[in-house]
Amino acid sequence: MTLVLYEAPLSSNAQKVRFLLAELDVAYESREVAMFGVGTRAPEYLAINPFGLLPTLIDNDFVLQESNTILRYLSETKGGEELYPRSPKLRAGVDRMLDVLGCTFRPRLAPLERRRFANFPNGVRDVEDERKIEANVRLALDGVEAILAPDVLGGYATGPFSIADCAWAPTLRRVVEMGMDLGEFPKLLGWAERLLERPAWVRSRGPELELRAFADPH
Ligand SMILES: N[C@@H](CCC(=O)N[C@@H](CS)C(=O)NCC(=O)O)C(=O)O
Structure with a gap:
């Protein structure tokens, strides 16, 4: 699996990314991060999202934060150009x-x-x-x-x-x-x-x- 989404089921910013991935029928691995835990994130999570927020996308070795940026990136790279x-x-x-x-x-x-x-x-x-x-x-x-x-x-x-x-x-x-x-x-x-x-x-x-x-x- 090359595409990993750090997310939470209730996170609206994660939901938008899940929605696009479902529209594009792109497989990914979901890794759950606790909601409302922004002050208590593990250093491993802060290393991929220095804000401690959700979601974070990892595409092979490319790490991306910010849900709208992730939408733009996925649409351009995973067959959603239109x-x-x-x-x-x-x-x-x-x-x-x-x-x-x-x-x-x-x-x-x-x-x-x-x-x-x-x-x-x-x-x-x-x-x-x-x-x-x-x-x-x-x-x-x-x-x-x-x-x-x-x-x-x-x-x-x-x-x-x-x-x-x-x-x-x-x-x-x-x-x-x-x-x-x-x-x-x-x-x-x-x-x-x-x-x-x-x-x-x-x-x-x-x-x-x-x-x-x-x-x-x-
Ligand atoms: N601008 C960021 C905002 C991310 C954000 O605020 N995510 C919420 C979940 S929807 C979060 O991580 N809240 C802190 C927490 O749950 O601890 C984005 O669009 O990705």
């Missing part, structure tokens, strides 16, 4: 969706995830006002709705299925699991439904997070 188009404008569209996810959407969603999902440590303590946090997420969803390709172009983030869809699937799944009303985001809703039904996603996605038993302890 999932990361070469034409500058099409590629920019895919990169934009990757950046919106990592730089804008994930930071806004994170406090709500800590709040809603029992799997996240210190969920309640560091969150003050759930309505404010949800409103902030909804603002970001407005933005995503505005830049999503119209359905007629292919039904995915930028039209045809791409690595941007692999990246977004784990996050969209969490948004759906949280039970947020997505009625005012029709493009996003259609996209999420289509994406989360893809056989490669269903095969590779791993377990769901667990919702906390309470809605608002304040």
Whole structure:
């Protein structure tokens, strides 16, 4: 086995890589690393991921961190070239969706995830006002709705299925699991439904997070 993925079943950043590997039908060895253990990583793991984060990919002797970088690398090297188009404008569209996810959407969603999902440590303590946090997420969803390709172009983030869809699937799944009303985001809703039904996603996605038993302890 030449391809190894250090990951965890619940890690959204690992899930996106598993999704792409399943789409490309590429065999790999999965090595599980504990979630929420970033301060306690073994020196052997820090040697391949100095940030102590997941996932890490090893392709023969090539070591790569950062999930979106891993998606780009895999698409270029394992037969997924059409999932990361070469034409500058099409590629920019895919990169934009990757950046919106990592730089804008994930930071806004994170406090709500800590709040809603029992799997996240210190969920309640560091969150003050759930309505404010949800409103902030909804603002970001407005933005995503505005830049999503119209359905007629292919039904995915930028039209045809791409690595941007692999990246977004784990996050969209969490948004759906949280039970947020997505009625005012029709493009996003259609996209999420289509994406989360893809056989490669269903095969590779791993377990769901667990919702906390309470809605608002304040
Ligand atoms: N920018 C990094 C973020 C990686 C990241 O934050 N991974 C999470 C899991 S999804 C993690 O390792 N958290 C720390 C931990 O579980 O201890 C990437 O995209 O790979």
